[in-house]
Amino acid sequence: MExxxxxxxxxxxxxxxxxxxxxxxxxxFHVLCFVITIISFKFYKFQIVHFLxxxxxxxxxxxxxxxxxxxxxxxxxxxxxxxxxxxxxLAFSAPLLCxxxxxxxxxxxxxxxxxxxxxxxxxxxxxxxxxxxxN
Numbered sequence: 001m002e003x004x005x006x007x008x009x010x011x012x013x014x015x016x017x018x019x020x021x022x023x024x025x026x027x028x029f030h031v032l033c034f035v036i037t038i039i040s041f042k043f044y045k046f047q048i049v050h051f052l053x054x055x056x057x058x059x060x061x062x063x064x065x066x067x068x069x070x071x072x073x074x075x076x077x078x079x080x081x082x083x084x085x086x087x088x089x090l091a092f093s094a095p096l097l098c099x100x101x102x103x104x105x106x107x108x109x110x111x112x113x114x115x116x117x118x119x120x121x122x123x124x125x126x127x128x129x130x131x132x133x134x135n
Contacts, residue, residue, distance in 0.1 A: 020076060020077060021075065022075050023091075026092065030096075033095070033096065036050055037050065037102055041106060047103060047106075050103075051100055051103050054096045054100050055100060057096055058096050058100075061085070061089065062085065062088075065081050065085050065087075066081075
């Protein structure tokens with residue numbers, strides 16, 4: 001369709017070979033990272049390590065882009081890794097940052113829950129002390 005718009009149309013027009021092992025591997029990597037992010041909600045220390053690894057990967061995206069551009073022939077037919085870093089930013093860093101945002105939101109939510117429990121406990125103790133004084 002000529003006038004088709006939306007995300008799917010954008011993906012179809014993008015100059016990306018979706019059958020290329022690099023692209024498939026990147027998609028699998030991000031699905032795996034998301035699954036690990038969800039599983040890590042039950043394991044706090046593991047979640048911290050997972051978070052730090054993702055932040056380190058995003059921080060080193062520029063170096064990864066340079067390395068990938070120099071060794072392009074080993075794993076890709078197309079030049080995805082240009083000097084502007086658009087591909088690495090959108091296809092690598094953005095999904096990792098989304099995972100880190102999910103983890104930070106989870107941490108904020110857990111902190112708010114703990115603070116609410118603490119405030120409730122404080123009110124109960126204060127009420128118990130006041131009842132003790134009355135008797």
